[in-house]
Amino acid sequence: MKRFLVALLGLWASWVMAEVDTSNPYTMMNQVAEEAFARLEADQEKITSNPEYLREVVKEHFLPYVNARYAAYKVLGPQLRQTSDEAKEVFVEAFTEYMVASYAQVLTQYDGQQVKIEQPKPIPEGRNILTVRVEIIDPKRPVIRIDFAMRQNRKTGQWLGFDMTAEGVSLLNTMQNEWGAKLRADGAEVVAEELRRLAAKPIVKQAEEAQNG
Secondary structure: OHHHHHHHHHHHOOOOOOOOOOOOHHHHHHHHHHHHHHHHHHOHHHHHHOOOHHHHHHHHHOHHHEOHHHHHHHHHHHHHHHOOHHHHHHHHHHHHHHHHHHHHHHHOOOOOOEEEEOOOOOOOOOOOEEEEEEEEEOOOOOOEEEEEEEEEOOOOOOEEEEEEEEOOEEHHHHHHHHHHHHHHHHOHHHHHHHHHHHHOOOOOOHHHHHHHO
């Protein structure tokens, strides 16, 4: 499960706002693929010597193209209406920190997978949510298919990612299931504190993580 995330996160991690066309989700994904692997391959030496560097990569090249607030609100689910505006902000900030750390950790496993992106197709009029299919190709393993959930801002026309599903497993749904009970019992601010604690854990290579565990 983790290996497919390596490639999909590499796919998203190199978006450059000034160059990436966010008006079309298919064009965006193709641009991302071209930029992402060049960045990750070029920085492998730096990443190997200091895995924490991947937080910077995610913040600079991934985060601007994800609707973190929308994703965080999806995780809050029914609790959103019962959460104060102040607590919402606290949760969104903590959720973003946790997402950055999680994606940075996954990126430590990058080892040159190839990516095939779904060909562009007409977007139905009035539709502002769709998925873009991506295939992760690794000669040593079966092809893995991932669906990126994208949402268009109707005011700006910009498409941003908010979820990804692989082998039928949605990352947002997984988080909802994992944190839902605690959100209901303790509230958003308590869960936010736990997310911050988890986000503060050091980013380490998989081999190092196994030894330390």
